[in-house]
Amino acid sequence: MNETCSWPGCNASQGRCIDGVLYCAVHYRPKLKEVVMAGIRAGVDDKAQCKTVPGWKNRFARWVTNDDCLSPGGLSKAKIVGRGFDFSINGQRVRFSIERHPAGRVCLQKWEFNAETDELQLLDESILTAEFPIDGNGDARCPKCANLLEVSAGRIRCAECGFEIQHEHTLYPR
Numbered sequence: 001m002n003e004t005c006s007w008p009g010c011n012a013s014q015g016r017c018i019d020g021v022l023y024c025a026v027h028y029r030p031k032l033k034e035v036v037m038a039g040i041r042a043g044v045d046d047k048a049q050c051k052t053v054p055g056w057k058n059r060f061a062r063w064v065t066n067d068d069c070l071s072p073g074g075l076s077k078a079k080i081v082g083r084g085f086d087f088s089i090n091g092q093r094v095r096f097s098i099e100r101h102p103a104g105r106v107c108l109q110k111w112e113f114n115a116e117t118d119e120l121q122l123l124d125e126s127i128l129t130a131e132f133p134i135d136g137n138g139d140a141r142c143p144k145c146a147n148l149l150e151v152s153a154g155r156i157r158c159a160e161c162g163f164e165i166q167h168e169h170t171l172y173p174r
């Protein structure tokens with residue numbers, strides 16, 4: 001492996017690797033974006049496999065979460081890589097689906113990354129299964145007393161009777 005940044009004309013000696021090639025703090029993100037954009041232009045299949053950019057899904061997840069520094073809606077790099085599916089590209093927009101497991105329910109989320117504006121946006125979220133009833137208005141009801149439940153990512157709670165479901169990984173909700 002090179003000891004210095006592989007960006008043309010740069011001799012900085014510390015940084016991060018892309019495909020085993022070192023880039024310094026200044027050039028890592030530009031290089032990562034170049035790789036991601038090459039995949040968007042070339043196209044990827046529904047599993048985010050790109051014929052010309054190996055490991056594109058990982059590069060994409062690194063880019064949109066800023067190497068896990070930014071996790072929009074609790075969406076980490078590892079979650080996108082491990083659970084993202086149904087990828088599609090339309091122009092500069094990348095869409096994908098992901099199953100999430102907040103407390104007491106399984107949700108299906110659809111996300112869109114707009115490479116033009118560099119924004120990752122939640123398009124749609126639906127509950128696939130829940131450990132509590134959902135009424136005609138889509139509201140979560142307590143299975144014990146039918147009161148409206150307080151719903152957050154890490155916890156489902158009934159203020160009336162104390163019924164509660166906590167996420168099993170409450171330290172790292174969702």
Ligand SMILES: [Zn+2]
Pocket residue numbers: 005006007010011012023024025026027
């Ligand atoms: Zn550099």
Ligand SMILES: [Zn+2]
Pocket residue numbers: 142143144145146147158159160161162163
């Ligand atoms: Zn209750």
